[in-house]
Amino acid sequence: EIVLTQSPGTLSLSPGERATLSCRASQSVSSTYLAWYQQKPGQAPRLLIYGASSRATGIPDRFSGSGSGTDFILTISRLEPEDFAAYYCQQFGSSRGFTFGQGTKLEIK
Amino acid sequence: QLQLEESGPGLVKPSETLSLTCTVSGGSITSSGYYWGWIRQPPGKGLEWIASIFHNGDSYFNSSLKSRLTISVDTAKNQFSLNLTSVTAADTAIYYCARHIAMIRVCDIWGQGTMVAVSS
Numbered sequence: 001e002i003v004l005t006q007s008p009g010t011l012s013l014s015p016g017e018r019a020t021l022s023c024r025a026s027q028s029v030s031s032t033y034l035a036w037y038q039q040k041p042g043q044a045p046r047l048l049i050y051g052a053s054s055r056a057t058g059i060p061d062r063f064s065g066s067g068s069g070t071d072f073i074l075t076i077s078r079l080e081p082e083d084f085a086a087y088y089c090q091q092f093g094s095s096r097g098f099t100f101g102q103g104t105k106l107e108i109k
Numbered sequence: 110q111l112q113l114e115e116s117g118p119g120l121v122k123p124s125e126t127l128s129l130t131c132t133v134s135g136g137s138i139t140s141s142g143y144y145w146g147w148i149r150q151p152p153g154k155g156l157e158w159i160a161s162i163f164h165n166g167d168s169y170f171n172s173s174l175k176s177r178l179t180i181s182v183d184t185a186k187n188q189f190s191l192n193l194t195s196v197t198a199a200d201t202a203i204y205y206c207a208r209h210i211a212m213i214r215v216c217d218i219w220g221q222g223t224m225v226a227v228s229s
Contacts, residue, residue, distance in 0.1 A: 033214045046219075090215070
């Protein structure tokens with residue numbers, strides 16, 4: 001089973017700053033099946049990025065994804081107050097199963 | 110627009126069976142290209158995928174839960190359901206149902222989630 005490890009666990013930044021979130025897989029992952037979600041307290045997750053780098057419908061262009069193989073990055077270019085939330089990466093593997101990373105909490109500094 | 114809503118008991122006793130249903134509205138569960146799945150989140154923790162099912166019954170499961178899981182679909186009612194047997198406190202979580210896009214394997218539409226506590 002592929003394990004996704006996200007870092008850092010918590011990221012403290014100020015509005016307007018750039019956020020870089022990492023997702024590392026224990027073995028190579030198909031970029032086609034690598035996604036990122038945002039989750040705010042009390043809400044269901046929201047799909048941000050699919051296929052490692054494609055923005056989902058309605059997602060602002062300050063969100064971008066990159067990476068391949070075992071290393072993937074979610075970048076938020078200029079943080080808005082509404083971007084402070086938890087972020088999860090997710091992959092779908094050859095074993096026909098989804099796995100999620102443990103999450104990164106993005107908090108206001 | 111498509112909406113998903115989970116329903117089920119908020120409290121289940123240890124060793125009993127947790128049963129949840131997800132009702133799909135604003136669209137058909139038989140739409141091509143989509144699976145329907147369950148994901149859970151223990152309080153204060155991360156997301157764990159449980160299982161997914163296609164409208165023809167094709168399904169796949171989290172291997173760590175598979176022995177306790179049953180998932181089914183009722184196309185007439187536009188619903189799909191989850192049964193998890195022999196529950197323990199470790200099964201306490203918010204349970205979400207979600208639509209999966211089969212081609213790119215992502216969950217693009219989620220229900221609001223339902224909290225299930227396992228306690229005597």
